[in-house]
Amino acid sequence: MWNWTALLAVSGISERPPTLVLAANTQASSALSGPAIGGLGSGNALASGASAGLLEWGPLTVDLAHFTPWLSLAGGLLVGLSAVLVLWLFGQTAGISGLTAAVARGDGAEGGGWKVGLLLGLVGSGAAAAIFAPHLITSPTNSWGLLAIAGICVGLGTRTSGGCTSGHGVCGLGRARPRSAVAVVVFMAFGALTVWVLGLLGGAA
Amino acid sequence: MKPLRFTLGLFAGVLFGVGLLLSGMTQPSKVSGFLDVTGNWDPSLAFVMGGAVVVFAAGAYLFRNRRRALLGDPMELRPPAVFDARLLGGSALFGIGWGLSGYCPGPAVVSVFAFDGGLLLFLGTMALTMVAHDRWLAKRTM
Numbered sequence: 020m021w022n023w024t025a026l027l028a029v030s031g032i033s034e035r036p037p038t039l040v041l042a043a044n045t046q047a048s049s050a051l052s053g054p055a056i057g058g059l060g061s062g063n064a065l066a067s068g069a070s071a072g073l074l075e076w077g078p079l080t081v082d083l084a085h086f087t088p089w090l091s092l093a094g095g096l097l098v099g100l101s102a103v104l105v106l107w108l109f110g111q112t113a114g115i116s117g118l119t120a121a122v123a124r125g126d127g128a129e130g131g132g133w134k135v136g137l138l139l140g141l142v143g144s145g146a147a148a149a150i151f152a153p154h155l156i157t158s159p160t161n162s163w164g165l166l167a168i169a170g171i172c173v174g175l176g177t178r179t180s181g182g183c184t185s186g187h188g189v190c191g192l193g194r195a196r197p198r199s200a201v202a203v204v205v206f207m208a209f210g211a212l213t214v215w216v217l218g219l220l221g222g223a224a
Numbered sequence: 225m226k227p228l229r230f231t232l233g234l235f236a237g238v239l240f241g242v243g244l245l246l247s248g249m250t251q252p253s254k255v256s257g258f259l260d261v262t263g264n265w266d267p268s269l270a271f272v273m274g275g276a277v278v279v280f281a282a283g284a285y286l287f288r289n290r291r292r293a294l295l296g297d298p299m300e301l302r303p304p305a306v307f308d309a310r311l312l313g314g315s316a317l318f319g320i321g322w323g324l325s326g327y328c329p330g331p332a333v334v335s336v337f338a339f340d341g342g343l344l345l346f347l348g349t350m351a352l353t354m355v356a357h358d359r360w361l362a363k364r365t366m
Contacts, residue, residue, distance in 0.1 A: 079261065079265050080263070080264055080265060081264075081265055081266075081267060082257055082264035082265055082266040085254065085257055085266045085268070086266055086267065086268055087248055087268045088267075088268060088271050090246050090247065090248065090268075091246075091247045091248055091268040091271040091272045091275075092271040092272070092274070092275045093243075093246055093247070093275070094242075094243040094244060094245070094246035094247025094249070094272055094275070095243065095247055095272035095273060095275025095276040095277075095279075096243070096275045096276070096279055097240070097242055097243030097246065098239075098240055098243035098244060098247070098272065098275075098276040098279075099243075099275060099276035099277065099278065099279025099280045099283070100239060100243075100279055101236045101237075101239040101240035101243060102240075102276065102279075102280045102283070103279060103280055103282075103283030103284075104232075104235075104236045105236050106280075106283060106284060106293070106299075107283065107293060108232055108236070108293055108294050108295055109229075109233075109295060109297055110290075110292065110293030110297045110298060110299040110300055111293075111297070111300050112300060113236070113240065115240075115328075115329045115330040115333065116328075116329045119333060119350075119351065119354065120351075120354040120355070120357075120358055123351040123352075123354055123355050124354075124355050124358055124359075128225055130229065130297070131225065131226035131228075131230070132225040132226060132229055132230040132233065133229040133230060133232060133233030133236075135230065135233070136229070136230040136232070136233025136234035136235075136236075136237060137233040137234065137236050137237035137240070138237060138333060139234055139237060140233065140234040140235065140236060140237020140238040140239070140240065140241055141237045141238075141240060141241040141244075141330065141333045141334045142237075142241075142333060142336050142337065143234070143237070143238060143241070144237070144238045144240075144242050144244075144245060144334060145241055145245065145250065145333075145334035145335055145336060145337050145338070146336075146337035148245045148250075148334075149337045149338050152245070153338075155245045155246070155250055155251070156245070156250045156334075156335050156338045157250070157251040157252065157253060157254075158252075158338070158340045158342065158343070159252040159325055159326055159327065159340065159342045159343055160252065160253060160256075161324060161325065161326075162342075163341065163342050163345055165324050165325070166324070166325050166342045166343070167345050167346065167349045168321075168349075169320075169321040169322075169325035169346055169349075170321065170325070170346040170348065170349030170350035170353065171321070171349050171350070171353045172317045172318065172321025172324065173317075173318055173321035173322065173325070173327070173328065173332075173346075173350050173353075174321075174349065174350040174351065174352070174353030174354040174357065175314070175317055175353045175354075175357055176313075176314045176315065176316070176317030176318030176319070176320070176321055177314065177318050177329060177354070178314070178353075178354050178357040178358060178361075178362070179310045179311075179313065179314030179317070179357065179361070180310060180311050180312075180313075180314025180315040180317075180318060181303070181310075181311070181314070183318060183328050183329050183330070184273070184322075184328040184329075185328075185329075185330055187315075188273055188276075188277075189273065189276040189277055189280050190280055190284075192273075192277045192281075193276075193277045193278075193279075193280030193281040193283075193284055194280075194281070194284045194302075195281075196302070196305070197305055197307075198303070198306070198311060201307060201311060201312070201315070202311060202314075202315040203315075205312055205315035206315045206316070206318045206319035206322060207259075207319065208319065209315070209316045209317075209318075209319025209320050209322075209323065210259045210320070210322045210323040211259045211260070211261050211323070212320075212323070213259070213319065213320045213322075213323025213324055214256050214259040214260045214263075214323045215260070215261075215262050215263075217323065217324070218260070218262075218263060
């Protein structure tokens with residue numbers, strides 16, 4: 020538990036702390052390998068996995084070198100808290116695709132300007148991170164052509180289906196809406212499929 | 225534009241943004257790592273959605289009987305549970321774009337001031353497509 024708070028306090032504001040990240044990984048691996056080893060019935064998974072940073076878990080190969088369960092969980096809790104705040108204050112779903120579309124259309128002032136405020140809060144937190152904790156924001160790795168196409172897919176897809184990872188993912192699932200559950204399963208599946216195909220094509224086409 | 229509403233929105237946005245930043249969602253390679261289930265899978269982002277869903281579910285349950293939000297707006301109504309080509313096709317398209325770039329809308333907006341050319345291009349085509357959709361292709365739900 021102390022590790023969780025230390026991580027949150029330190030790596031959120033200071034530059035990349037390799038030792039702490041490593042500590043988190045070790046802890047994560049031991050937490051995760053409990054059931055994994057039970058499932059595999061073998062003690063070798065941890066030993067071989069820890070050295071390579073990989074853990075064979077059933078049919079999956081878990082990338083322990085990049086696994087950040089505590090930070091990701093902490094971030095998720097904050098996102099959830101923000102969505103609750105928006106529901107409580109404004110009675111609305113904090114769907115970022117919907118908010119972005121409203122502001123891009125020029126309807127940002129509706130609702131008294133909280134939509135513009137929220138987007139500016141997102142941008143502002145990112146600007147602060149770009150200055151004080153630049154390792155939290157990394158560049159996309161794929162070509163500009165692919166990114167332009169991706170933007171069209173995300174823009175059209177989220178507006179047609181009525182939500183993205185926040186609207187359908189967090190708020191829809193949180194309210195047990197079958198429509199959102201379907202959306203999440205479909206976009207996760209197609210996301211995974213796309214990354215698989217990209218891998219077959221050798222990364223950036 | 226009302227200062228109180230703007231400021232409260234800003235606060236919610238900062239909270240949301242810090243959450244995304246800590247969680248790793250503003251690192252496209254981490255998103256790809258999560259979607260790469262057949263390769264070296266990084267399950268971290270399941271913890272982001274898991275944590276957020278649990279907190280939001282608790283909040284939504286708490287406010288389930290409210291007619292009006294704190295600032296007086298009516299609570300948003302439940303949309304009709306329509307399972308049509310728009311839901312399925314739109315979600316599939318979003319998933320493809322998410323996989324191609326490593327960005328969903330929130331983290332992309334948060335990352336603006338990193339001034340990455342590719343990201344700005346992504347945001348530009350995303351916003352233009354959204355506006356085009358809402359102007360010419362929008363239908364009943366949203």
